[in-house]
Amino acid sequence: MTANAPGAVRILLCDDHAVVRAGLLALLGSEPDIEVVGEAGSGEEAVALAAKLTPDVVLMDLQLGAGIDGVEATRRIADTGGVHVLVLTTYDTDADITRAIEAGATGYLLKAERPEELFAAIRSAALGRTTLSPPVASRVMARMRKPLPTLTERELDILGQLSQGLGNRDIARALFISEATVKTHLGRIYDKLGVDTRAGAVSVAKEQRLLP
C-alpha cells in the first residue's frame, strides 16, 4: 500500500470475477493519481459501497452473474447522483450499449481497449465527461442515423417464451392472451429482427443479448 496523492481519483471496482478485480487493482495501482477505494463482486454490493464510499467513479462490468446486472446497478447508482459510472465490459452489442447509456452511465469502455485509454477514461469520468470506445461510438452514431427497430416490452415477453421452445398456444396461455395475438407479435418480431422463423428469432435474440 502506497500513499496516494490527496487529490487522487477515487475508484470503486465492480466485477464478479475476482481475478479481473485483482488485475485491475494491480493495474490501477501503477497510476499515482488513481486510487481504488473499494471492490464489489456483485451489483448489490456495488450499490451499497457506492453509497457508503461515495467514490468519484465506479468501474462497472455489465455481466455480474447472480443478482442484479450491471445495467440495474448503474441505474441505481446514477439515480442517487454524485457518483459517475464508467462501464467496462467485453460486450458491444446495441442492446447493452443502449441500456447502459439509458441507465445513466457516464462512459462505456471495452476491455479490449488499451490500458492508457482506460486511465484517460477514468480521469474523464471523474470530471463527468463521457468517453466511449471507438467501436461503441460507431454503434451509437449508426443508431442515430438509422434507428434500429426496438422491441417493445410485450414483444420481449413473447421472445422469452419463444426461447423456451414453447408453441404459440402455450405462449398465449403463459401471457394470458389469445393465440392470434401471439402470432401478430411474432410477425412483428420477425420483421424487426430480420428473420422469418422462430429458430432464427431465438438465434438473433441470443446473439444481440436481448434476453437475460
Place this chain on the structure above:
Amino acid sequence: MTANAPGAVRILLCDDHAVVRAGLLALLGSEPDIEVVGEAGSGEEAVALAAKLTPDVVLMDLQLGAGIDGVEATRRIADTGGVHVLVLTTYDTDADITRAIEAGATGYLLKAERPEELFAAIRSAALGRTTLSPPVASRVMARMRKPLPTLTERELDILGQLSQGLGNRDIARALFISEATVKTHLGRIYDKLGVDTRAGAVSVAKEQRLLP
C-alpha cells in the same frame, strides 16, 4: 521492470482484451517467482509465441474474438509438447470444459477464482500438475457419473443451420442430404438436448455454447 528470480515460472498470456492482459501482467508482477515473458491478443499469436518463447505455462482464455479460438490454440500448443496450457476463462459450461480438456489443457481455472488460487495453479501447471476450479471439478465429476449425451459432428452441422433459421429443405440443400435425413437428425438433437422444438434447440445450443 524488476529482475526476476532465475528459476521463475515463465508465463505467456493469451487474452483478446488488452485491459485484462495488462491487469494480469500487473497482478502476476507481484509474485517474484512468476515472470510474464510474453503477451498474445489472438490464438495465432499465442501459438507462434509459445513456439518461439517456450514458456513454462500459457495462460489461455477461451474466447478470443476473431481467428482461432482458445481451444484450437490450446490444441496446437499442447500438440507441440513441452508447454503446459492453463485455461483461464469465465465460462464453465460442459462443452467448453470438455473441449479444453480434450484439446490437452493442463488445468482449467475460472476468472471468478481468487488470485491466490491462480498463483497456485500456475505453479502447479509449470510442473505439469492439473488444477481445476471447484465448479469445473464438479462438472467433470458429474460427467463421469452420468455422461451427458454428446452431439455428433453431423448433428452440430444441422444445429448450425437451424440457428440460422433455415427450414428443413434449406438445411438439406446446404448439407447435400435429403430432407428426411435432416428430420432424423433433428429428432435426435431434440432428444439429446431435452427439447421438442427447433426454437428450444437453438436456445439450449446458445446457452451451452455448442455453436461458434
Place this chain on the structure above:
DNA sequence: CGCCGCATCAACCGATCGGCCGATGGGGCC
C-alpha cells in the same frame, strides 16, 4: 379532437414441422 403507436383479437390457408414406423450401408471394435 385527431393522429399514431401499442396491444389485443379473428378467420383463413398453404407450407412446414414433429413423431412414427422401418430400412440400408459404412466403420470401428472385440
Place this chain on the structure above:
DNA sequence: GGCCCCATCGGCCGATCGGTTGATGCGGCG
C-alpha cells in the same frame, strides 16, 4: 463374423406455423 454407432433415406399423418387482411380499444401528443 457379429455388434453397435453413425449417417443416410422414405412415407405417412396430424398438429403447428407463417403470412395475410382486417378490426377494436387504449393511451400519449400536439
